[in-house]
Structures are given as C-alpha cells and as structure tokens.
Amino acid sequence: MRKALAISKYLTLNTLSILRAGKAKIALLVLGALIISLYLFVVSLTIVNPYVWQNARKSVALPGINKENVTETLAVFQTLTFIAIAMLPRRDITVSEQAEYEILLTMPVTMQEYMLGRSLHLITQSVLVQSVFLVPGAFYAAAFSAGNTVKVLLFPLALVLWITFSEAFEGLISYVKVATQREKEIRLFALLYLLTAGAEYLFAGKTPILLKAPTLLAVQPLVHCFTIKEPASLVLLETMLLGIFVLTLMALQYLVSSYIYPEKVKPFSARTLTIRVGIRLLDLGFYSERPEVSILKVSLLRPLLGIQGLILFAGLIVSYVAGIVVKRLFPLLDPYSLVTFAVIFILMVMIIELQLSIQEDLSPIWLYRVSMPNLKPLARVAVAKISLYTLVSFLAGGLFLFSVTGDSISLFLPLFSLPSTVLNAVFTLGSVALVMTRRRIVRFSSRGFYLVEDMLALITLAISMSLSSLSVALFQMVSSYPSQLILLSAVSLPISLIIYFIGADIIGDMLTTRDVAS
Amino acid sequence: MAQENSPPATKQTFYSLQLANHVSTTGIIVEGLVKRYGGKTAVNGVSLRVEPGEIYALLGPNGAGKTTTLKTIVGLLRPDSGYVLIDEVNVHADRARALRNIGYVPENPVGFDYLRVREFFEFVASLRGIPRDVLRERTEKYLQLFQLEKFEDSFMGELSKGNLQKVLVVSALLHEPKVLVLDEPMSGMDPESQIAFKEVLKEHAATGGAVLISSHMLDTVERFATRVGIIADGKIIAEGTLEELKRKVEARGDATLEQVFLRVLKGV
Numbered sequence: 001m002r003k004a005l006a007i008s009k010y011l012t013l014n015t016l017s018i019l020r021a022g023k024a025k026i027a028l029l030v031l032g033a034l035i036i037s038l039y040l041f042v043v044s045l046t047i048v049n050p051y052v053w054q055n056a057r058k059s060v061a062l063p064g065i066n067k068e069n070v071t072e073t074l075a076v077f078q079t080l081t082f083i084a085i086a087m088l089p090r091r092d093i094t095v096s097e098q099a100e101y102e103i104l105l106t107m108p109v110t111m112q113e114y115m116l117g118r119s120l121h122l123i124t125q126s127v128l129v130q131s132v133f134l135v136p137g138a139f140y141a142a143a144f145s146a147g148n149t150v151k152v153l154l155f156p157l158a159l160v161l162w163i164t165f166s167e168a169f170e171g172l173i174s175y176v177k178v179a180t181q182r183e184k185e186i187r188l189f190a191l192l193y194l195l196t197a198g199a200e201y202l203f204a205g206k207t208p209i210l211l212k213a214p215t216l217l218a219v220q221p222l223v224h225c226f227t228i229k230e231p232a233s234l235v236l237l238e239t240m241l242l243g244i245f246v247l248t249l250m251a252l253q254y255l256v257s258s259y260i261y262p263e264k265v266k267p268f269s270a271r272t273l274t275i276r277v278g279i280r281l282l283d284l285g286f287y288s289e290r291p292e293v294s295i296l297k298v299s300l301l302r303p304l305l306g307i308q309g310l311i312l313f314a315g316l317i318v319s320y321v322a323g324i325v326v327k328r329l330f331p332l333l334d335p336y337s338l339v340t341f342a343v344i345f346i347l348m349v350m351i352i353e354l355q356l357s358i359q360e361d362l363s364p365i366w367l368y369r370v371s372m373p374n375l376k377p378l379a380r381v382a383v384a385k386i387s388l389y390t391l392v393s394f395l396a397g398g399l400f401l402f403s404v405t406g407d408s409i410s411l412f413l414p415l416f417s418l419p420s421t422v423l424n425a426v427f428t429l430g431s432v433a434l435v436m437t438r439r440r441i442v443r444f445s446s447r448g449f450y451l452v453e454d455m456l457a458l459i460t461l462a463i464s465m466s467l468s469s470l471s472v473a474l475f476q477m478v479s480s481y482p483s484q485l486i487l488l489s490a491v492s493l494p495i496s497l498i499i500y501f502i503g504a505d506i507i508g509d510m511l512t513t514r515d516v517a518s
Numbered sequence: 519m520a521q522e523n524s525p526p527a528t529k530q531t532f533y534s535l536q537l538a539n540h541v542s543t544t545g546i547i548v549e550g551l552v553k554r555y556g557g558k559t560a561v562n563g564v565s566l567r568v569e570p571g572e573i574y575a576l577l578g579p580n581g582a583g584k585t586t587t588l589k590t591i592v593g594l595l596r597p598d599s600g601y602v603l604i605d606e607v608n609v610h611a612d613r614a615r616a617l618r619n620i621g622y623v624p625e626n627p628v629g630f631d632y633l634r635v636r637e638f639f640e641f642v643a644s645l646r647g648i649p650r651d652v653l654r655e656r657t658e659k660y661l662q663l664f665q666l667e668k669f670e671d672s673f674m675g676e677l678s679k680g681n682l683q684k685v686l687v688v689s690a691l692l693h694e695p696k697v698l699v700l701d702e703p704m705s706g707m708d709p710e711s712q713i714a715f716k717e718v719l720k721e722h723a724a725t726g727g728a729v730l731i732s733s734h735m736l737d738t739v740e741r742f743a744t745r746v747g748i749i750a751d752g753k754i755i756a757e758g759t760l761e762e763l764k765r766k767v768e769a770r771g772d773a774t775l776e777q778v779f780l781r782v783l784k785g786v
Contacts, residue, residue, distance in 0.1 A: 098628040108617040263595050
C-alpha cells in the first residue's frame with residue numbers, strides 16, 4: 001500500500017504540470033481554502049436563517065426536472081458509458097507517460113501495487129478536475145434540500161465517491177479485458193446486454209431496469225443531497241453503502257491486476273502511433289512536382305485515408321444514433337444544451353489528436369526550412385487540417401441536432417460555424433508556430449511536448465471551447481429565421497476562405513523567416 | 519504459455535545446481551530466451567551469463583534484438599520461452615523481488631516531464647525503500663559526479679537528452695544494485711560524464727557487481743568491457759573476451775573491437 005500511495009502521489013504531481021510552477025501552487029491552496037470557507041459560509045447561513053434557502057429553492061427550480069428523471073438519466077448515462085467501454089477495443093493499459101513503462105515498471109513494485117497506485121492517481125485527477133462542481137453544488141444542495149446542513153456537508157463526499165465509483169468501474173472493465181485477453185467475449189456480452197435492455201424498453205415502454213440498476217446505488221446519494229423528502233440519515237446510509245461498493249471495486253481491481261504483465265502497459269504515444277500508422281485504405285504515393293501537393297498528401301490525406309479517417313466517420317454515425325436514442329429516452333432534455341456539450345466534448349477529445357497532429361506537422365520544420373523557399377504551403381495544409389478536425393465536432397453536432405429535432409436546418413451548423421472554425425485554426429497554429437519556431441534545439445520530451453506548449457494547449461483549448469459555444473449559441477438564435485440562416489451560411493464560406501488564406505499566409509511567412517539567419 | 523526452457527524448480531535445487539558447478543549465485547543468467555512479436559521472432563534462444571565482477575557488452579546491428587533482450591531481462595517483456603535469473607531470483611516468476619537488485623537505464627531517455635529532478639529521485643527512493651539520509655548522501659555524490667547539481671530543481675521535461683540520460687543513470691545507481699542493465703546509456707552524454715560513468719561501472723564491477731551494457735560505441739566499450747557478446751537476428755553469434763573473439767575470427771593481435779565486430783558479422 002505504501003508503494004501504491006507513492007506511485008499515486010508522484011503521478012499526480014506529474015499531472016498537475018504547469019499548475020506546480022511558481023505561485024500557482026499557492027493559488028491552488030488558496031482555492032482549496034476558499035471552497036472549505038464556502039461550505040462553512042453556507043452552513044452558517046443555514047443555521048442563522050434557515051428560511052433563506054426555501055425561497056431560493058423556488059427560484060432555482062426547473063420545470064420538468066425532478067429527482068426521478070435526474071436519477072434515471074444519470075444512472076442510464078453511466079451504465080451506457082460502462083457498456084461502451086466494454087465494447088471498445090482494448091488490449092493494453094494505456095498510460096500517458098512513457099516513463100511509467102520504461103522506468104516505473106523496472107522498480108521493485110508488483111503489478112498490483114502499480115495498478116492500485118495508478119487507479120488512485122486517476123481518481124485523484126478526476127476529483128481535482130470535477131471539484132469545480134463543489135462551488136455551485138454547495139448553493140444548490142442548500143437550496144434544493146431547503147437548508148439541510150447535513151446534506152450540504154454530505155454532498156462533497158457523495159460527489160467524490162460517485163467519481164471514484166465511475167473511475168473504479170471503468171478501470172475494472174478495462175483491467176478484466178486486458179487480464180483475460182477475452183476481448184471478443186466481453187464485447188459480445190456487452191452487446192447482448194444492450195440488446196436485452198433494448199428489448200426490455202420495447203416490451204415495457206419505459207427506461208429499462210437493466211440500464212438503471214447497475215449504477216443506481218452510485219447515483220442516488222448524489223441526487224438525494226438535493227432533495228427534501230429523503231432524510232439526511234438515509235443519504236448518509238446510501239453514501240456509506242456506496243463507499244463499501246467502491247472499496248469492493250478497488251479490491252477487485254487489485255485482484256485482477258495480478259494477472260496483468262508489464263508488457264500490457266503501453267504508452268499513449270505507442271497507441272496513437274498504431275492508430276496513426278494504422279491501416280491505409282489507399283496508397284497515395286508522396287512524390288509530386290509541386291511541394292504543396294506533396295505536403296497535402298503527407299500531412300492531411302495520409303492520416304485521413306487511414307484508420308483516423310474511419311474513426312472520424314464512425315464518430316459522425318455515433319452522433320446521429322445518439323440523437324435518436326436521446327429523443328426516445330429523454331424527450332425533455334434541451335437539444336441545444338446537449339449539442340453545446342457534445343461539440344465541446346468532441347473538441348476536448350480532438351484536441352489531443354490536434355496537439356499530436358500539429359507536433360507531427362511542425363516537428364520537421366528544419367527539413368521544410370532547408371528544402372523549400374517559403375513555407376506557405378505547409379501553413380495552408382496545417383490550417384486546413386486543424387479546421388477539418390474541428391469541423392468534425394460541428395458536423396457531429398449538426399447530425400445529432402438533426403436526429404433529435406428532425407429539422408433539416410440543423411445540418412447548416414457546420415457551414416454556419418465555418419468562420420469561427422477557421423479563425424480558431426489560424427489562432428491555434430499561429431500560437432504554436434510562434435513558440436516552435438524559436439524553440440531550443442536540444443530540448444527533449446518523451447511526449448514530444450514541453451512546458452510552454454502544454455500551457456499553450458490549455459489556452460487554445462479554452463479559446464476553442466468558447467468559440468464553439470458561441471457558434472452554437474448564435475446558430476440557435478438564428479435558427480428560428482431559416483432564410484437568414486441560409487443567407488448567413490452562404491456568406492460564411494467566402495468569409496472563411498478570406499480568413500483561411502490571409503491567416504495561413506501570415507503563419508507561412510512567420511514559419512519561413514522567424515528566428516532564421518537572413 | 520509453453521516454457522521450453524524451464525528455470526530451476528525451487529531455490530534449493532538452484533542453489534545445489536550452482537554449488538555443484540562452483541558458480542556464484544549472483545549476477546545475470548539468461549537461458550534459452552525466445553521472444554516473438556506476432557509472427558516475428560525478435561530474440562531466438564539467447565543464453566548468456568554475466569558473472570559478478572564482469573562488464574558484459576552486448577553488441578549488434580540495429581534490430582538485432584539487443585533492446586528486446588534487455589527489456590526481457592528487467593521483466594518489461596514476458597519471454598515466450600526461456601528464463602532469466604537475477605541474483606538467483608527468476609524475473610518472470612517474482613519480478614518485484616528480482617528488480618530490487620537491478621538498476622536499469624532504458625534506451626530512450628524518458629522521464630516524468632513535470633517532476634523535478636529532486637522529486638524524481640525521492641520517488642525512486644520511495645519505491646526502492648532507500649532511507650532519506652542515504653538518499654541525500656547518494657544524490658549529492660552522483661549529482662556532483664555527473665555535474666547535475668544545477669538541475670536538481672529543474673523539471674525533467676526541461677532537460678536536454680544528455681542530461682536526462684544522466685539523471686536516469688543516477689536513478690539506476692541510487693540503491694547501489696548488484697546488477698546494472700544499461701541500454702545505450704552513453705549515447706547523449708558529454709565526454710566528461712562518459713569518463714565518470716565508465717569509472718562508476720568499473721568500480722561497480724570491482725566490488726562484485728555485474729554489468730550488462732548494450733552499446734554502439736565500440737571504441738568506448740573496448741576499453742572497459744571484460745566480455746563481449748555479439749547478437750544478430752536474435753541470436754548470440756559470438757561471445758568472449760576481446761582476445762578470445764580475435765582468436766575466433768583469426769584477427770590480427772592489434773585488431774580493434776570494431777574490426778572484430780565487422781568480421782564476426784560479415785566476415786570482413
């Protein structure tokens with residue numbers, strides 16, 4: 001256990017990355033203290049004036065949303081996530097740092113200690129990320145429970161346990177797949193489970209128990225922190241039960257880990273390399289008399305015509321099918337909120353691919369610099385590539401919206417969002433190029449990224465997400481006026497082209513000349 | 519998985535075997551190692567021994583199976599058949615115990631980018647059970663030896679390839695292991711650190727430690743390796759001291775390791 005805790009501690013420190021530099025560490029501590037003060041404040045307020053929350057409850061209540069459908073939605077979503085994890089291909093344990101395999105696993109630690117340490121690290125990471133919910137949660141728990149202080153104080157515990165449950169369950173599924181090497185059978189089981197749940201839905205006409213039951217125990221204590229009817233003692237009991245369940249899951253993970261060999265631990269870079277090299281559907285041949293065509297083939301068409309392209313295409317189909325499922329199961333949910341969430345979620349997933357992609361495209365900048373008079377063709381292809389990847393999230397969002405609403409106007413979302421997509425691509429590539437063109441030559445990173453690039457990636461992600469949310473919000477506003485929407489969509493293409501050519505050429509000039517001896 | 523070459527059944531049997539052969543129970547013993555990736559055989563029946571006090575250099579062209587052999591020895595890869603004993607412990611039966619006695623430097627110098635060098639050493643010490651005062655003393659000694667003092671508070675991700683490699687070398691030495699397994703440890707090192715590193719290896723061997731090193735720097739290896747193994751297509755094709763190898767390939771008395779290496783490989 002001591003070694004597992006050490007592994008968890010140092011992996012977490014490593015993940016906190018730029019937040020550990022300078023005053024950010026103090027800022028984190030202050031933030032923690034503020035959250036504790038917030039809870040103390042909410043509890044004190046409740047003791048001083050218990051009626052304040054009863055009034056607040058009326059103002060925050062949302063029509064059509066009650067504890068039953070929230071519990072149901074959360075439970076079903078979580079079960080579906082687990083089924084998806086069981087169905088996705090997985091033969092290895094993927095780790096973000098190559099050093100976890102090359103260094104950590106050559107230390108005298110058992111696989112059980114390593115895997116436990118790793119799980120604790122992943123849980124800590126998730127808890128840290130999702131701790132933002134603690135802030136609104138304090139107010140909402142107080143308001144919805146009409147000032148029940150025990151429930152307010154139980155909420156952080158219920159949230160942490162719920163996050164731990166999700167991580168532990170997901171981890172267990174993956175570990176079982178890797179340890180047993182019976183991927184096909186597990187996928188088949190998951191598919192049969194899903195089909196049975198579908199049959200149950202068709203037969204009973206309501207949300208299938210098969211999709212609710214496995215995760216109800218984890219969801220209930222969390223939801224009941226926001227209700228009046230359930231007594232605090234019940235929520236406490238439910239939370240304790242969840243705690244026991246989580247411990248059981250962790251124990252199971254520990255047991256299964258002993259059947260996993262270090263060879264099954266693969267760095268993320270090796271996994272993405274497999275995907276990126278992957279299967280080529282078409283052999284393009286990279287020679288061309290025109291450099292821009294050759295760059296286009298190497299940088300853009302090569303990945304797109306391989307397994308990456310297939311993944312993007314599959315993502316679009318999944319979005320469409322997800323829309324149909326949502327429409328049937330949760331007709332009350334607002335489709336535009338879901339689309340905003342979906343677009344941002346896909347973007348967040350995509351950003352990893354984009355980071356690797358930009359890195360891959362700009363790494364051989366020395367080669368381009370010594371063999372081409374100007375680097376505008378490289379910049380144009382790179383901007384087109386980033387735009388295309390980002391556009392996929394809008395395409396998926398548009399298809400999702402179309403399958404939920406049935407309104408064909410939804411399909412204009414990608415075209416409508418094109419200017420912001422291209423602008424975002426120009427900004428992303430431009431900022432990365434600014435750093436990469438002046439980077440010290442001898443620096444070495446196992447992940448290919450460095451502290452500055454990581455910080456930059458966070459900033460560009462934040463900007464990309466804001467621009468995307470803005471695009472969806474604007475689209476929603478204009479979608480009530482189809483003629484204007486079509487007009488704006490038509491105008492968006494030439495605007496995008498102008499941004500594209502001007503932006504890419506500025507970056508091309510920068511790539512050609514910045515920090516180069518004249 | 520079928521084990522064509524099984525390790526000794528019990529420790530007792532192994533002890534008796536070793537005593538009967540008058541061989542020390544420490545060091546590295548590799549027997550009939552086979553490792554396949556899909557249909558490709560990367561290591562095909564490698565057997566070698568590195569006795570205490572020896573510096574064994576494993577040489578071979580790119581893709582010969584050097585790294586796969588070393589990774590299997592430190593338990594990162596599971597052999598399809600054969601076994602590895604480190605100081606009497608079967609690596610693939612009791613990996614964590616065997617690794618207590620090994621210091622390993624990987625071919626690719628990789629680190630935890632956002633751990634400071636000092637924190638990385640603390641991490642390694644926590645896992646290896648090195649007491650804090652011992653850690654402080656050894657860290658000081660090795661950081662000074664490899665001129666890394668000024669990088670103690672740097673993030674590993676900020677280091678150059680050579681400095682990162684030196685940090686990994688220090689981490690492999692911190693617990694003063696009986697066995698060192700080093701995969702191309704000097705490829706990015708500056709000459710001064712290379713000299714210091716070679717001295718460390720010699721001292722390690724002189725005090726009864728065993729060193730297995732893979733390298734392409736033949737002229738460097740020639741000066742400090744006590745025995746050499748040449749691997750090609752996953753098989754050890756020649757093994758012995760430099761003098762023994764020279765005799766085997768009928769090379770001149772003043773022939774260099776480089777010339778012997780080429781002669782063994784290509785008959786040049």
